Amino acid sequence: MITAALTILFHGLAFAMVLYIVSVGLGITMGLMNFANLAHGAFAAAGGYVVVVATRSLGLPFWVALPAAFVVVALAGAVVERLVVRTLYGADELRQVLFSIALLFMAIAGFTAAFGPLQQQPEIPAALSGQIALGGVEFPSYRAFVIAAGVVILAALWLLIGRTRIGMRIRAAVDNRNMAEAIGVDTRMLFTLTFALGTGIAGLGGGIGADVLSITPTYGQEYLVLFLIVVAVGGLGSIFGPFLAALCIGVVDVAGKYLIPEFGAFFIYGVVIAILLAKPAGLFGVRS
């Protein structure tokens, strides 16, 4: 009984943290720029592939591959923002959706051409490939690392958004873009930076979470609904809301599948509907 509860909690947390790391950037960019980036998951997949290539083909250490995934994907995000996304701010949602879906399918085709259709696994460092005992139960150390990484990223983002000047500006621009401009905030540059940050973190999440959400070309499409749920339930523009949402969804999903497997994903969608009925703007929505 206790073992089952611990197992659910542990794996639920690991799943939740991956969802969080990948989705949080989507919530920030949707809250700031009102841009529904359905291609967000493709950036996460790209991060996964960076880690795969870095550790398997280039033989680089995992600890070098992770920051590389962040940097490469953030740069790609900045380029995509400058070239295309920028022209779609304020455009109607249908155009945004069609554009980002097109980008997603282009990414899927690109990944398939480059890496083939099969799942890819990064090389995990020896230090994380063992087991650790928690409350008398053995768990994979790597997943403990995933959980820790989620908490570290939450803390880092909370500091960045809540305690720095750039974070202050991001919050101001989310509240009121014109007024932020009128006091001298370069919101265009801020949007590029934020888009790069959001996609970069997704890339990091793709790399860190490859063990939970496996890296295949269709990653961005397969898990899209989960990312959107985390963002919608957590609230757009929030750092902490998506964390709580990911926790609920991760733990409930693992518990449901563990205890009553025949119901599959029934439970997480039940929780989603309940939360959105009670709080339409999400748990911590800055903007609905």
Add this chain to the structure above:
Amino acid sequence: MPDTRTDSTLSLTNVRAGYGATVVLEDLSFDLADGEKLSIIGRNGVGKTTLLATIMGLTRLHAGRIGLGALDIAALRPNRRAHAGLGFVPQQREIFPSLTVEENLLVGLRPGGWTLERVYDLFPRLQQRRTNMGNQLSGGEQQMLAFGRALLTNPRVLLLDEPFEGLAPVIVEQLFQALLRLRDESRLSIIMVEQHAKLALAFAPRTMVMSRGRVAFDGASRTLIDDPARLDALCGIGGGIGVAH
């Protein structure tokens, strides 16, 4: 330093502007000298807010030139105009609700004569409320915060849009005193759009009256104080402007 620059003249030449294809301002021109204070009055809907928003770069400019000092700012985005020396206190205050009072003040901070201490000295109430969120303030506090936020960008020209609108008389009096202090103690150029003609005429030696997107009068406030019939005619019968408030 804003107080030592001598080229801080704002000048609008044949400005036509509005929203999208709609033109609200028709062929509007005026100059503001360094350190000059100007009041703008006019009935509701004549385009006073549109004029300030146009100077700030928040509307569509169809034609004309907007100069700030030697710089033509007409093509600049609002944030460049802010850096060039425009400070904006909008009609709706537009406080950032998810920033604290102090963050609202600091978010646009640029170096210059205005510091957090000076703003707190001008509005002690803001210091008491410094850790409150922007959306937890009374109307008067929001207005003080909007002032302080603009001052801390250390502008050369301050644009105020109906700063007393919707406030209780006692708060209006307090704010007006603060504004008079600002007028007398700084070399800031100020444009104040105001519905209360009495306050407007008392604030600046020069007043401009707008009518349907154009300048209907631009001259000494004294002229209008001495000729209430003319003031009434300029602002229109029943136009919502009373000489008393």
